[in-house]
Amino acid sequence: MIALELVAVWLLVDFVSGVVHWAEDSYGSETTPVIGRWVVGPNLLHHRDASAFVRSSWLASSWDLAAVGATILAVAGLAGVLTWHVALFVLLGANANQIHKWNHMRHSSVPPAIRALRRLYLLQSARHHAQHHRGAKNSHYCVITEVLNPLLDRVGWWRMLERLLAPVLGLPRSQLVTRPADRAAQPSCSCSCARLQRAPSPRRRAASTCSAPR
Numbered sequence: 001m002i003a004l005e006l007v008a009v010w011l012l013v014d015f016v017s018g019v020v021h022w023a024e025d026s027y028g029s030e031t032t033p034v035i036g037r038w039v040v041g042p043n044l045l046h047h048r049d050a051s052a053f054v055r056s057s058w059l060a061s062s063w064d065l066a067a068v069g070a071t072i073l074a075v076a077g078l079a080g081v082l083t084w085h086v087a088l089f090v091l092l093g094a095n096a097n098q099i100h101k102w103n104h105m106r107h108s109s110v111p112p113a114i115r116a117l118r119r120l121y122l123l124q125s126a127r128h129h130a131q132h133h134r135g136a137k138n139s140h141y142c143v144i145t146e147v148l149n150p151l152l153d154r155v156g157w158w159r160m161l162e163r164l165l166a167p168v169l170g171l172p173r174s175q176l177v178t179r180p181a182d183r184a185a186q187p188s189c190s191c192s193c194a195r196l197q198r199a200p201s202p203r204r205r206a207a208s209t210c211s212a213p214r
């Protein structure tokens with residue numbers, strides 16, 4: 001039972017990470033009120049320059065998620081519902097950007113414990129995440145596991161949300177950017193996906209266009 005609860009919390013964090021990532025990529029800009037400069041801006045920079053994100057400290061790339069996590073812990077504590085589920089949700093969620101960052105680092109720079117979690121399918125691989133950065137960058141938004149992305153993309157979850165929100169928010173950025181200009185704006189990737197860029201097979205070439213969200 002505990003194992004099922006752990007998996008449920010893990011996947012919930014994965015889903016929330018996808019929703020936040022999708023919202024930032026689709027509708028955020030550096031001029032978005034409140035979060036534009038401090039939250040969306042670094043995300044957009046990461047799309048343009050993956051190496052900037054990799055060089056930043058944990059605090060620089062995770063302070064916003066840590067602040068949200070601390071708030072959740074405080075509210076849950078005051079409400080008397082501070083369980084291990086909430087603690088795990090906050091621990092994992094506050095490190096979502098760091099998990100994402102590991103997917104843009106060279107394999108040898110990733111801590112052994114993280115590599116072990118990848119082998120257990122609890123964390124996604126750099127190759128899986130690289131699929132987000134292909135083409136219009138409008139898939140594979142979840143950054144924790146490899147479980148939800150194929151399901152959500154296959155059923156058209158994100159496109160469905162965009163259609164529902166179109167009357168209120170307009171078209172998402174991915175449908176406004178033309179493919180040639182989008183490709184021209186993408187620098188080469190310096191992350192561990194670079195290993196794939198040298199790989200010869202079509203499948204590997206397709207997975208090698210990562211330039212990254214933060």
Ligand SMILES: [Zn+2]
Pocket residue numbers: 100104129211212213214
């Ligand atoms: Zn990325």
Ligand SMILES: [Zn+2]
Pocket residue numbers: 021025132137212213214
């Ligand atoms: Zn992104």
